[in-house]
Amino acid sequence: MNIEKRRFDSLIIGAGGAGLRASLALSQSEARVAVVSKVFPTRSHTVAAQGGVNAALGNVTEDSWHWHMYDTVKGSDYLGDQDAIEYMCRTAPKVVVELEHYGVPFSRMDNGKIYQRPFGGQSRNFGGAQASRTCAAADRTGHAILHTLYQQNIQAKTHFFDEYFAIDLIKDDEGAILGAVVLNIATGEPLIIEAKTTLLATGGAGQIFRTTTNAHINTGDGMAMALRAGAPLQDMEFFQFHPTGIAGKGMLITEGARGEGGYLVNCDGERFMERYAPNAKDLASRDVVSRAIAIEVRDGRGCGPDKDHVMLKLDHLGEAVIKKRLPGIRDSCLTFKNLDPVSTPIPVYPTAHYTMGGIPTNRYGEVVVPERHGPEEPMIGLYAAGESACVSVHGGNRLGGNSLLDILVFGRASGHKVTDYLKENRHHRPLAQDSVDQAFERLLRWDKKGEGENVYDLKAELKKTMEEHCGVFRREDELAAGFEKVCVLEERLQDAVLSDHSKVFNTARIEAMELENLMDVALATVKSALERQESRGAHSRIDYPERDDKSWLKHSLYFKEGKTLDFKPVTLKPLSVETFPPKPRVY
Numbered sequence: 001m002n003i004e005k006r007r008f009d010s011l012i013i014g015a016g017g018a019g020l021r022a023s024l025a026l027s028q029s030e031a032r033v034a035v036v037s038k039v040f041p042t043r044s045h046t047v048a049a050q051g052g053v054n055a056a057l058g059n060v061t062e063d064s065w066h067w068h069m070y071d072t073v074k075g076s077d078y079l080g081d082q083d084a085i086e087y088m089c090r091t092a093p094k095v096v097v098e099l100e101h102y103g104v105p106f107s108r109m110d111n112g113k114i115y116q117r118p119f120g121g122q123s124r125n126f127g128g129a130q131a132s133r134t135c136a137a138a139d140r141t142g143h144a145i146l147h148t149l150y151q152q153n154i155q156a157k158t159h160f161f162d163e164y165f166a167i168d169l170i171k172d173d174e175g176a177i178l179g180a181v182v183l184n185i186a187t188g189e190p191l192i193i194e195a196k197t198t199l200l201a202t203g204g205a206g207q208i209f210r211t212t213t214n215a216h217i218n219t220g221d222g223m224a225m226a227l228r229a230g231a232p233l234q235d236m237e238f239f240q241f242h243p244t245g246i247a248g249k250g251m252l253i254t255e256g257a258r259g260e261g262g263y264l265v266n267c268d269g270e271r272f273m274e275r276y277a278p279n280a281k282d283l284a285s286r287d288v289v290s291r292a293i294a295i296e297v298r299d300g301r302g303c304g305p306d307k308d309h310v311m312l313k314l315d316h317l318g319e320a321v322i323k324k325r326l327p328g329i330r331d332s333c334l335t336f337k338n339l340d341p342v343s344t345p346i347p348v349y350p351t352a353h354y355t356m357g358g359i360p361t362n363r364y365g366e367v368v369v370p371e372r373h374g375p376e377e378p379m380i381g382l383y384a385a386g387e388s389a390c391v392s393v394h395g396g397n398r399l400g401g402n403s404l405l406d407i408l409v410f411g412r413a414s415g416h417k418v419t420d421y422l423k424e425n426r427h428h429r430p431l432a433q434d435s436v437d438q439a440f441e442r443l444l445r446w447d448k449k450g451e452g453e454n455v456y457d458l459k460a461e462l463k464k465t466m467e468e469h470c471g472v473f474r475r476e477d478e479l480a481a482g483f484e485k486v487c488v489l490e491e492r493l494q495d496a497v498l499s500d501h502s503k504v505f506n507t508a509r510i511e512a513m514e515l516e517n518l519m520d521v522a523l524a525t526v527k528s529a530l531e532r533q534e535s536r537g538a539h540s541r542i543d544y545p546e547r548d549d550k551s552w553l554k555h556s557l558y559f560k561e562g563k564t565l566d567f568k569p570v571t572l573k574p575l576s577v578e579t580f581p582p583k584p585r586v587y
């Protein structure tokens with residue numbers, strides 16, 4: 001088939017905060033940039049981010065990037081790479097001020113400075129009193145950032161392919177990535193986008209779980225594309241369960257609600273976090289709070305007729321504070337639970353939230369392939385940033401407010417790195433037709449109609465399996481059974497069909513391809529969780545309850561071929577300061 005081709009210097013797949021920050025850096029440097037997004041850019045999931053972005057501005061409490069670095073290393077349960085963490089925390093004030101100058105309408109204090117709220121895991125002076133480090137635009141920070149970045153990109157003349165679905169990367173025999181085959185969702189026409197560099201910024205994969213804060217679009221497409229291109233996925237066993245999802249629904253109640261003074265109670269009205277984290281209490285790290293809620297419910301101290309959730313109290317904050325600082329939270333409660341937090345506590349339970357693992361990159365956004373295939377080297381032409389990548393700054397557990405920071409810092413850094421690459425690599429490599437054909441095959445496969453299992457049922461089964469076998473608490477036998485089940489689901493998907501109706505809609509074909517991607521990401525997650533025989537950060541093994549630095553202070557790397565794992569060391573050496581050596585992690 002003769003497929004239309006377009007050529008750009010650089011292709012960015014994903015128009016969330018990471019993709020748009022990278023494209024802005026590139027467009028401003030005069031590169032010809034194409035941004036492909038399966039939804040209109042300002043509907044990317046960054047728009048949903050509520051609480052804010054961390055930067056040691058010191059507007060509310062005294063602060064320093066070094067304290068921020070300490071909190072992030074500790075929050076990561078010492079699995080984060082300390083060079084990348086230092087870089088992120090040092091760069092944070094600069095990217096936030098840059099955003100302010102681009103026009104992000106941050107909330108203000110009376111003195112005109114950017115408002116900063118306290119978030120979980122933040123401290124002053126290396127573990128001392130609570131810090132206030134999270135820069136907020138009410139509880140709609142992601143919305144403000146994404147819209148501003150989009151407007152800046154329009155001004156910089158970034159070329160957008162809105163509502164195009166990236167099917168697969170194009171790769172030549174030397175392993176260089178040459179762009180991607182994409183699908184125009186409205187017309188069903190495929191398109192080849194040739195580029196000297198390709199950046200994956202496709203966000204997280206919360207859709208592998210049934211109850212999640214993530215939108216339907218968060219299907220880990222970039223992670224699966226990277227796997228198919230031969231890259232591994234790093235640290236996939238670390239999936240963050242946010243403590244305060246609306247019970248039974250999953251929608252997020254931002255940590256900012258506890259930052260503003262909200263707190264959790266069990267059925268006895270007890271502020272139970274005082275038992276689990278005597279100092280930080282409700283603002284302990286997310287993994288700690290999620291486990292505490294799960295234990296309260298397990299031990300019969302849950303609320304409601306089924307005793308299956310706890311309560312988040314905001315009613316003591318007063319109407320004025322809730323309306324000014326948490327208006328979106330109030331809306332969500334009214335819409336999804338028909339309750340007003342001004343007067344009624346919110347029923348909450350942990351919900352799947354954030355993919356700490358992802359495509360392994362260095363701090364310039366280059367995708368690095370580990371030693372198993374020779375010395376660790378960047379893949380030619382392939383970059384990744386944002387939630388789809390693993391730099392790794394979050395390690396075993398991400399701190400609230402550090403993800404918006406990650407997408408901005410490393411989106412920007414990868415944009416700059418690509419700019420340098422383009423200066424040295426002026427020509428396109430010849431297109432690899434075999435690779436194009438292979439990508440196209442993925443699409444054609446879903447034109448098949450007739451009898452067979454239904455894609456939607458398989459998706460529901462996958463999400464249920466992951467929730468039951470790979471949740472907040474994990475155990476060897478359950479993980480092993482979960483892995484087997486997902487392997488069987490993967491096989492069943494080979495024979496599945498869309499429908500036996502005469503017309504197959506593009507949205508249905510896309511959902512099927514997304515399910516293939518989810519399957520790969522789920523396999524990586526459950527297999528990595530099965531292999532890691534310790535408890536660290538969000539990975540909590542009932543059968544191995546302790547952290548084991550002797551055997552497990554290392555990153556896992558999952559490869560699609562053979563569904564096998566490899567490991568690589570954690571970078572404990574920062575760029576300019578002393579290492580924070582692993583210590584027991586208490587809040």
Ligand SMILES: Cc1cc2nc3c(=O)[nH]c(=O)nc-3n(C[C@H](O)[C@H](O)[C@H](O)COP(=O)(O)OP(=O)(O)OC[C@H]3O[C@@H](n4cnc5c(N)ncnc54)[C@H](O)[C@@H]3O)c2cc1C
Nearest residue numbers: 014015016017018038046050051052166203386387403404
């Ligand atoms: C409800 C919620 C609240 C949050 N609040 C905060 C917060 O307060 N602070 C914080 O630091 N973090 C927060 N986070 C986390 C943070 O928002 C995300 O980690 C971050 O925004 C991810 O940005 P991204 O650019 O990596 O991906 P996204 O914003 O998810 O963008 C992904 C992009 O990839 C595109 N895409 C994906 N697959 C394809 C494909 N196959 N073809 C074409 N395009 C594709 C999508 O269309 C989209 O444009 C929150 C997360 C959630 C879910």
